[in-house]
Amino acid sequence: MSVTEDRARGVAEAIDRLECGRVGYVPSNTVAPIILRLEETDRARGGTRRVFPVSREEEAVGIIGALPLTGAFGAIVMQDNGFGNALTALTTFSLAYHLPLLVVANTRGGLGEYNSMIHAVSGGVPDLLAAVGIPTFRLDRRNSPDDWRETVYEAGRHARMTFRPVVVLMEFWDGVAGGRRA
Amino acid sequence: MRRIEALRVITSATADLPVVATCAATSRELAAVADRDNHLYLLDSMGLTSSVGTGLALGVADSAVEHVVVLDGDGSLLMNLNALATAGYLLPEALVLVILDNGSYASTAGLPTYSQTLDLGRIAEACGLRVARADDTAGLAAALTAAFAEPGPTVLHVRTEPGNAPDIPLLLVDPVVLADRFRRWLTARMAGRTDSPERWADEVGEVGQ
Numbered sequence: 117m118s119v120t121e122d123r124a125r126g127v128a129e130a131i132d133r134l135e136c137g138r139v140g141y142v143p144s145n146t147v148a149p150i151i152l153r154l155e156e157t158d159r160a161r162g163g164t165r166r167v168f169p170v171s172r173e174e175e176a177v178g179i180i181g182a183l184p185l186t187g188a189f190g191a192i193v194m195q196d197n198g199f200g201n202a203l204t205a206l207t208t209f210s211l212a213y214h215l216p217l218l219v220v221a222n223t224r225g226g227l228g229e230y231n232s233m234i235h236a237v238s239g240g241v242p243d244l245l246a247a248v249g250i251p252t253f254r255l256d257r258r259n260s261p262d263d264w265r266e267t268v269y270e271a272g273r274h275a276r277m278t279f280r281p282v283v284v285l286m287e288f289w290d291g292v293a294g295g296r297r298a
Numbered sequence: 299m300r301r302i303e304a305l306r307v308i309t310s311a312t313a314d315l316p317v318v319a320t321c322a323a324t325s326r327e328l329a330a331v332a333d334r335d336n337h338l339y340l341l342d343s344m345g346l347t348s349s350v351g352t353g354l355a356l357g358v359a360d361s362a363v364e365h366v367v368v369l370d371g372d373g374s375l376l377m378n379l380n381a382l383a384t385a386g387y388l389l390p391e392a393l394v395l396v397i398l399d400n401g402s403y404a405s406t407a408g409l410p411t412y413s414q415t416l417d418l419g420r421i422a423e424a425c426g427l428r429v430a431r432a433d434d435t436a437g438l439a440a441a442l443t444a445a446f447a448e449p450g451p452t453v454l455h456v457r458t459e460p461g462n463a464p465d466i467p468l469l470l471v472d473p474v475v476l477a478d479r480f481r482r483w484l485t486a487r488m489a490g491r492t493d494s495p496e497r498w499a500d501e502v503g504e505v506g507q
Contacts, residue, residue, distance in 0.1 A: 138356060168388060171380040178349025179356070179384070185338070185477065186357025187485040208342040209350070213477035 119261060120288060124149035126265030127220060127286070132157055134218065134272040137188035139167045140176040144195045146222040146288050151193060173198035177205035177217070181281070184215045189276060191218040196225065196241045196285060197234055206281055207248050216275040219283045220268055226256075228289030245283055256287035299434050301398055302327045302463040304456055305369075307435050308396065311442045312336070312367050314492075316354060316484050319369040320347040322405035323462040324398060328369065330466045335483040339469055339476055345377030348395055352381065354484075355390035355451070361488035365446055366392045372399040372413040373406075379421070385451055386425030393451035394442075395422075400458045408460060419455035433457040 117125075127150045131139060141151050154167045170176040173194050180190035198221070199206075210217050224231065225238025245252045253271050255264050268284050275282035301324065308317070309332040318338040319325045325339035340347055351368030358366060375381065375397055385393060401414045419429045430445065430452065432438040438456055445452040 138353075165388070171384060172378075174346065175349045175378060175380050175384060178343070178346040178378075178381075179353035182350040182353030183357045185481045185484060186354060186361075186488060187481070188357050190353075205343060205346050209340070209346055212342070212473040214474045215477065 119290060121149060122261035123255075123264045123286070123288065125153055126261045127268050128153035128157070130265050130268035130272065131191050131193075131218075131220075133269055134189065134191070136191040136218070136272070137166070137183055138180055138190040139193060140170040140180045140190070141167065141193040142170060142173055142176060142195065142198055144222060147193050147195070147220075150220070173202035174205040177202050177210060177281075181205070181210045181215050181217045184217075189216060189218075189272070191220065191272065194219065194221050195238075196221040196223050197237045199241050199244060199283075200237045203244070203248065206250060210281040211249065214279040215281075216279050217281040218268075218272040218275050219281060220271075221283060221285055223285050223287045226287050226289065227291075228287075242285065250281055250283055251278070252283045252285060254285045254287070257289060257291050299438070299456075299458050300461070300463065301400060301404075301458045302331065303435055304398060304438055304458055305331045307438045308367070308369065308442065309334075311439065311446070314487075315365050315367050315446075316358070316363065316480070316487070317367045317369065318347060318351050318354060320371050320374040323466070324369060324371055324405075326466045326469050327463050329469055330463070335479045336487075338480040339471075341469060341471075341473055341476075345374050345381075347374055348381035348385065349378060351395060352385050352388065352390055352393060355393035356388065358392050358484070358488055359390065362490040363484065363488050364392060365394050365450065366390075368393065368395045370395060370397055371404070372397060372401060372418060373403040373411045375418060376412055382422050382425045382427065382453075386422075386427050389426070390451055391449040394445045394454065395427075395451065396454045396456060397422075398456050398458055400460045402460045404460060404462050417455075419453065422453040422455070427451055427453045429453045429455055431455045431457075 183190040355366040430441040
């Protein structure tokens with residue numbers, strides 16, 4: 117199993133350990149292994165619809181972000197360029213109503229990104245999230261797969277303890293071993 | 299039928315159900331008709347109401363709460379028309395989506411919406427959702443009764459007159475307070491509790507702990 121696969125497995129394991137009642141995702145090649153692992157877990161549990169696609173990121177914030185009002189907790193898996201779509205929902209709903217939410221997002225604005233256009237939004241995402249007060253933790257090639265897993269898990273706990281959305285930005289670029297992108 | 303007349307019918311039928319309302323004039327008029335713990339007012343979050351309602355409907359599955367009532371407007375829904383497709387895909391049985399369609403952005407100068415020429419009910423049907431229609435208070439009351447009699451999701455496409463009710467006060471409440479009172483009410487109802495909120499306020503645990 118490659119390091120990239122180990123990271124994806126760790127992220128999925130963390131979401132499972134957090135007992136996320138629902139996981140909404142906006143598709144991406146990079147996060148697909150995380151989604152596939154979560155769906156694999158669901159099939160092993162007898163087939164639930166815990167994991168489902170959502171058409172846009174702000175819609176995911178509305179659906180998954182509402183779960184704490186029912187006593188549950190959820191996670192969104194997406195790409196970081198989607199924060200451009202989701203910013204009003206994250207701020208005026210999740211932040212303003214103090215609703216915990218875990219968002220794990222692969223990055224498209226850093227090393228290894230081939231698409232010159234997408235840097236224009238993704239490169240500014242960390243500053244964007246900081247400007248609106250959304251706690252953000254970052255993972256990249258320097259973190260071990262175990263660290264990826266534990267960081268995502270603790271970020272989910274952090275969201276619950278602080279009653280707000282928390283983001284983990286995941287840069288999957290592997291340096292000399294790289295080569296995959298969405 | 300004016301929107302506030304529709305809201306009076308809806309509040310009389312939803313005292314025991316969670317209700318989430320779209321922003322601006324709709325939430326303000328709802329609070330003016332009846333300000334209850336089972337109401338969640340979205341003070342901004344433009345276009346997000348139906349998505350929030352879908353999340354709530356998923357969250358109450360397998361609990362004592364059988365329906366979640368969403369009060370969206372034509373303008374708000376058109377800002378996030380994806381919500382109909384997602385509801386049609388996920389089919390949350392508790393969802394009762396009421397589209398209060400006045401053909402205009404009534405909170406923003408009454409500018410026209412697409413619903414003056416597009417039929418939002420037909421769009422919902424195309425997404426695989428069951429749709430009922432009403433354009434007067436008696437029809438709305440009957441449609442709500444029918445919607446609550448069986449599993450959903452159900453969409454009620456309700457035509458109302460343009461304009462807002464006069465002299466409705468602003469909703470100057472901290473969203474944290476709105477969310478907390480709604481959550482306490484809802485989680486208690488999900489557990490089958492129907493007694494006074496004061497009695498269970500200290501018993502309901504914090505989120506996901």
